[in-house]
Amino acid sequence: MEQGYNIIFLGPPGVGKSHLSVGIGIEAINKGYKVRFISMADLVHIIKTQESQTYLEIK
DSSP states (O other): OTTOOOOOOOOSTTSSHHHHHHHHHHHHHHTTOOOOOOOHHHHHHHHHHHHHHHHHHHO
C-alpha cells in the first residue's frame, strides 16, 4: 500500500473479485488510505477519454 500500486482483479463472474476488492478497500480506509472502486467498463472509458484528449491536445 505504501508504494501506491493499483490493483485490478480480472476473472469470470462469481469468483469473488468484488468481495476481495471491497474487503481490501475497507481495510485500506480503516488505515487512512483513500480508495476508489470502479468497474472495468468505467476504467476503460476513462482511459479512452484521456487518450482521446491527449491525442487532440497534440494535434
